[in-house]
Amino acid sequence: ALTLLASFAASAAQPVYKIEPLKNQDGMRPRYPDTINNHGVVMGSAQELANHYHHQVFFYDQGQLTFLEGSDGARVQDFNDAGDVLVQVPLTPAIFWHDGRYQEAPKMSLVYRFNNQGVMAGNADFGSETHAAIWDNGTITDLGTLGGPYASATDISDTQSMMPAM
Numbered sequence: 428a429l430t431l432l433a434s435f436a437a438s439a440a441q442p443v444y445k446i447e448p449l450k451n452q453d454g455m456r457p458r459y460p461d462t463i464n465n466h467g468v469v470m471g472s473a474q475e476l477a478n479h480y481h482h483q484v485f486f487y488d489q490g491q492l493t494f495l496e497g498s499d500g501a502r503v504q505d506f507n508d509a510g511d512v513l514v515q516v517p518l519t520p521a522i523f524w525h526d527g528r529y530q531e532a533p534k535m536s537l538v539y540r541f542n543n544q545g546v547m548a549g550n551a552d553f554g555s556e557t558h559a560a561i562w563d564n565g566t567i568t569d570l571g572t573l574g575g576p577y578a579s580a581t582d583i584s585d586t587q588s589m590m591p592a593m
Contacts, residue, residue, distance in 0.1 A: 451476065452492045457485050461503045470512065471503045484514055497529060505540045513541055535560055535567060540582045548580035550587055561589070 449457035455473035463469050468488045475481040484498035495501075501514040504521060512524040521538045523530045525545075529570075536557055538549040542565075551560040551567055559570040559578040570589070572578035580589045 447490070449487055449492065453481060453494070455485070457492060457495065459502070460487070462505060464506060465508050468506075470503045470506050471539065476557075484512065496523060504538065507541060507543045507545075509543060511541070511545060513538060520531065535562055537579065538562070542583050542585045542587070544585065546583055546587060547556070548583035550577075550579035559589070561587075 449460060449469075451457075456476055457471060458474040460469050460471035462471070466488075468486055470484065470486055472482045473485045473492075473494065475483070482500055482502060483505050484495040484501050486493045486495065495512065495514070498514060498522050501516045501522070504513040504515050506512040514522050514524065516522060521535075534550040535547070535549045538547045540549075541547040547562040549560060549562075550557050551569070552558075553569055556572065556576040557578070558572055559580040561568050561570065561580060561583065570578070570580060583589050
């Protein structure tokens with residue numbers, strides 16, 4: 428896999444781009460670089476060379492590949508500038524890596540993204556409908572739908588602007 432990193436120099440008007448190969452390490456191939464934060468740290472899922480169905484979450488920072496402990500079978504959903512990570516494991520609720528340990532993500536149906544304050548955007552079941560929702564400090568807020576039985580908040584900014592989906 429390759430990742431494209433942009434570096435901005437204070438004196439240059441144009442960004443400088445470079446492509447860096449993500450090298451195999453510890454029997455794992457960093458196959459799916461999924462997201463990058465504002466510090467240039469890349470996260471994604473690595474695939475075991477001997478077993479293509481086995482995945483593990485990785486960080487790639489300044490040429491160094493590091494695997495997230497206990498992330499077997501997981502894929503990165505999102506991460507923020509503080510290094511908090513939201514991972515999805517098949518057939519289980521989302522898991523949130525915060526302060527060096529895993530925590531179960533909020534009791535939402537699906538969490539798509541979260542911001543640098545830890546506010547999570549996704550959807551939750553309310554009666555027979557699934558509504559867009561956010562989770563903030565232990566509280567789930569129903570954002571409703573745009574007229575139908577289903578909606579989701581698929582992203583959230585640091586100013587808490589959201590991107591809805593129906």
